[in-house]
Amino acid sequence: MRRLALILSLLAAPALAQDPAEAARAAARALExxxxRLDExxxxxxxxxxxxxxxxxxxSGLAAMREGLREAAIRETELSRRLSRQEGEIAQLLGVLSGMSRMGERAAPVAMLHPQGPVGAARSGMMLASVTPGLAAEAQRVRADLEEVTALRSLQESAAETLKEGLAGVQQAxxxxxxxxxxxxxxPTRFTEDPIKTAILISSTETLDGFASGLSQIADNERPAGLPPIADRKGALPLPVQGQVLRRAGEADAAGVTRPGILVATQPEALVTTxxxxxxxxSGPLLDYGLVTILEPEPDLLFVLAGLDAAYGRAGQVLPEGSPVGMMGGSFEGDNPSPSVDGGGAGRTETLYIEVRQGDRPVDPLTWFTSDKG
Known part of the structure; x- marks a missing residue:
């Protein structure tokens, strides 16, 4: 864990964009x-x-590392292409600098020979003196670019190995x-689920809307929730999973189907929390949604989380804020964990469907959650 934090701090170098750099620093602190907390x-x-x-x-750390490595890879590609395009100019620059060096080694009387005599030689010397700082600055810039490419490659090689170790660490966690x-x-348990009533409800409903409407039927001996109100947090709740919104409520998918919820792209095996x-x-399988967890933070308000690979918790349990409710599917095993240069969303191969229902109707989840539209 400490080595991962060290690499994250290295990725927070000034050469990288500010946002990935700050994310890397924050992730390093969070890891420590x-x-x-785990030890205590x-x-x-x-x-x-x-x-x-x-x-x-x-x-968060692995996401920051991938973004930092992506920025480093983009920067290296840009520098390499620029240096490749300027190969001819660099060769001419080296030739001029080499000629200037030989001229400086000549004897003074020879250097003064010029077809126009001493005046022409003086003018040539003045022109050369004015050009020399520019040539030297250009040479310094090229040297700095080459050194940066070398440093970026070294950083990527070191961090790629640490990224694999980080993936192993998060898997153990x-x-x-x-x-x-x-x-x-x-x-605490608010009610006991009746499995027979649940099975009947599932078999008798064909839509999520119908299932949500009949949820109260599956509870026995239900007590008041006593949970804190959340109306003042409307629009500021974090998404249940780290990811980017792929599709907003009402947007059609590739098949032209629209749903009232949002679709969030996540990394494989991402943790989902309340x-x-x-x-x-x-909590369990439902229709064609895969594993589903339905949370009730207050009466007549439901958060539907669909598409889980593993679901935690049982119906009736009262979960504290931030508690795990499931895990996304997919796996990094056998894949190259390194980021793609093509885009920051690379690697987000899983999707979580989130629907919010108030009363008997769905509402736009982004009226409750903050998001990063990818």
Whole structure:
């Protein structure tokens, strides 16, 4: 973890764009803090919270590293192409500088020979003196470009290996988190799910709308939630997963189908958490959405998270803010973890569908969540 933090700090060099550099510095700090919290965790709840922070810190760090490496690769490509285009000019520059050096070694009487006599020689000397600083500056710029290319290549080679180590580290943290969630027994329970009623509801509904409308039927002995109100946080909630919005509510997909929710592109195996304290109304497979978790942060408000590969929590549990609710699918195993030069969204191969329902109707999720449209 510490080596990853060191490489992140190196990626925060001035040569890179400011945003990736600051993200790298923040990720390095988060990794160190997450390590301390994990060492100090005692209770099951503390361990889940610390492991959740560890996984999120790893994900932020790896994302910052990929972005930093992408910036470095772009910069190296630009410099290499520029140097390649200027090969002829560089050769001429070296020739001129070499000729100037030989002229400086000649004896003074020979240097004074000129077809126009001493006056012509003086004029030539004045012209040469005025050109020399420019040639020297150009030579210095070329030398600096070459040194920067060398440094960027060295950084990428070192960081690529550390990126692989970071992927192994986050994988271990994810495994430990899954086990910690399974071992957790201290969560309050608001109601008990009736599996028979749930199965009947699933089999009798053909749409997410119909299922959401019948959710109250599956609960036995339900008690009031007692969760804090979140109306004042509307529009400022973080997305449940690190990623970029691919499609907004009402935008058609490639098949021309529109949905009332948003689609978020994520990295493989990204951690999904609840943005606020909420009751798990449902967790499991649903229709053609894959694994689905439906959260209720307050009465008549539902957050639907669909497309999970693993779902944590049981219906009826009350989860604290930031608790893990699932994991995205996919895997980095067997793939090249290095970033693509073509775009910052490279590697986001998984998608999470998010729908928000108030009362009996869906609303635009981006009225509740902040986002980064990719």
């Amino acid at each position: 803090q997450a390590s301390v 965790a005692e209770s099951a709840r503390d361990r889940v919270r610390a492991l959740t922070g560890t996984v999120q810190a790893y994900e 994810r495994t430990a988190l899954s086990q910690a969630v399974a071992d957790r027994t201290d969560l 943005p606020v304290a909420a009751t798990v109304r449902y």
